[in-house]
Amino acid sequence: MTSDQGDKGIDGVDPGVPPSGAGCVECEAAGGWWFHLRRCAQCGHIGCCDSSPAKHATSHYRETGHPLVRSFEPGEGWYWDYATNELYEAGPELAPPASHPEEQPTPGPAGRVPADWAESLR
Template sequence: MSDIHGIDPSVPPSGAGCAQCDAAGGWWFHLRRCAQCGHVGCCDSSPAQHATAHFRESGHPLVQSFEPGEDWYWNYDSGELFESGPELNPPASHPADQPAPGPRGRVPADWTKSLRR
């Protein structure tokens, strides 16, 4: 899968959390990492859905979960889930001590009411 269009295993993640949420003082439920450029964005259940917005703006079709212990990929173009794929440049997830939802200190007490389904 490493020679598939949309995956560059050499690119590191853009950070430990969603940069757009961080800049806006927001929070996320789970994180996704673009397999092509390393952009880390929040998932579709998160209020801002920055990973999908990145796909729409960039055309980069593949993301990998950026959650500890998960290595699945999602293809936005085809709507396919891949249980595994090539190993990307470390780190493979946000820090294990960073909670999900996160980041610590910015998640509202009633966060479940803000989840998108």
């Protein structure tokens, strides 16, 4: 990642913004489920990954133009740039928490994941 703002940080990253919650905003509202979670590095929106049925993280990028997401999975700190289709193994630290709670299952959330969830990954 490179900075287009000099010493102000990386364009598209606001390290002070906390995540919007512990799960995908849209899936939570609709009673849906997700496979993995992604966090918008600019506004903190939590959306589900492209392996999830609804792909809300990508939809958020298309709606807002916010290009950078960070994994919101425990133990992961990589970034993805939707604008350039580039993976970054590391990047700036964001406001805590860095992931969904470890006790939250993957896929999740508990009680809403269908028994045949793995079939949707094909």
